[in-house]
Amino acid sequence: xxxxxxxxxxxSVRCLDGVDAGRDASIGVGxxxxxxxxxxxDVARARRLAEKLWGLRIFxxxxxVANLACADVDGEVLVVSQFTLYADxxxxxxxxxxxxxxxxxxxxxxxxxxxxxxxxxxxxxxxCFGAAMELALVNDGPWTMTVEV
Numbered sequence: 001x002x003x004x005x006x007x008x009x010x011x012s013v014r015c016l017d018g019v020d021a022g023r024d025a026s027i028g029v030g031x032x033x034x035x036x037x038x039x040x041x042d043v044a045r046a047r048r049l050a051e052k053l054w055g056l057r058i059f060x061x062x063x064x065v066a067n068l069a070c071a072d073v074d075g076e077v078l079v080v081s082q083f084t085l086y087a088d089x090x091x092x093x094x095x096x097x098x099x100x101x102x103x104x105x106x107x108x109x110x111x112x113x114x115x116x117x118x119x120x121x122x123x124x125x126x127x128c129f130g131a132a133m134e135l136a137l138v139n140d141g142p143w144t145m146t147v148e149v
Contacts, residue, residue, distance in 0.1 A: 001035065001036070001037055001038070001041045001045045001046060001048075001049050001109070001113075001148070001149050002035075002036040002038070002085045002086065002146065002147070002148045003033050003034060003035050003036070003049060003053065003085075003146065003147045003148075004033075004034040004082070004085060004144065004145075004146055005031055005032070005033050005034075005053055005056075005144070005145050005146075005147055006031065006032045006137060006139050006142070006143065006144045007030075007031060007058055007059065007139070007140045007141055007143035007144075008027070008029070008030060008031065008032050008078075008137045008138055008139055008140055009028070009029055009138040009139075009140045010026065010027065010028050010029070010137065010138050011026065011027050011030075011032045011078045011135070011136065011137035011138070012024060012025065012026035012027075012078075012135075012136050012137075013025050013026075013078060013080060013125070013126075013127045013128075013133050013134065013135050013136075014133060014134045015127070015128035015131050015132075015133055016131065016132040016133060016134060017131050017132050018128055018130060018131035018132075019128075019131075020128040020131060021131070023128060025078065025125035025126060025127070026078075026125060027076035027077065027078045027123070027125050028076055029073060029075050029076065029140070030070055030073075030075030030076035030077050030078070030122075030123075031053060031070050031075060031076075031077050031078070032077075032078045032080070032135070032137050033053060033077060033078065033079050033080070033113070034080050034081075034082035034085065035049070035079060035080070035081055035082060035085075035109075035110050035113055036081075036082050036083060036084070036085025036086050036100065037081075037083070037086075037100065037101040037105070037106035037109045037110060038086055038099050038100065038101055039099070039101055039105075041101065041109055042109070043108075043109065043112050045109075045149050046109045046110075046112035046113045046116060047112065047113075047116045048149045049113055049147070049149045050113050050114075050116035050117045050120060051116070051120065052147060052149060053070070053077075053117075053147065054069065054070055054071050054077075054117060054120045054122060055069045055070075055071060056069055056070070056147075057069050058070075058143060058145075059072065059073045059075065070122070071120065071121065071122070075122070076122065076123045076124070076125065077114075077117045077122045077123070077124050077125070078124075078125045078126070078127070078137075079110065079113055079114040079117065079124060079125075079126050079127070080126070080127035080133065080135060081106065081107070081110040081127060081129045081130070083097060083100040083101075083103075083106065084097070084100075085100075086099040086100035086101075087100075103129070103130055106129075107129045107130070110129060111129075114126050
């Protein structure tokens with residue numbers, strides 16, 4: 001399981017099509033988590049990812065040092081499925097997505113990530129699986145990293 005994580009001041013997602021067309025979700029200070037799922041991922045990995053990110057010390061303390069976790073700053077989390085994180089661009093100009101899990105396998109695991117954040121105490125917003133979306137955010141830092149479990 002792979003994620004691109006951004007520390008944000010605020011973020012929002014709008015679903016453009018599919019069953020959730022027109023649905024908006026937003027967060028304030030916290031994390032935007034773009035989640036990619038591959039073939040051997042499972043619920044245990046989804047839970048590990050949420051736990052790692054919820055406790056990752058990337059928020060500033062009173063002295064401006066990144067000593068606090070999202071949990072410590074009462075941060076929020078926006079989880080968005082992102083199959084393109086498993087794009088293979090080594091050959092040619094058209095990415096291959098063979099390493100990305102099929103939608104019917106990936107969707108429950110992305111949901112498991114979001115659900116585990118909730119069980120840890122986070123306020124969670126989500127994107128719309130399999131739909132076109134518009135994602136807007138104000139990156140705080142900027143602070144962006146990739147995390148793999």
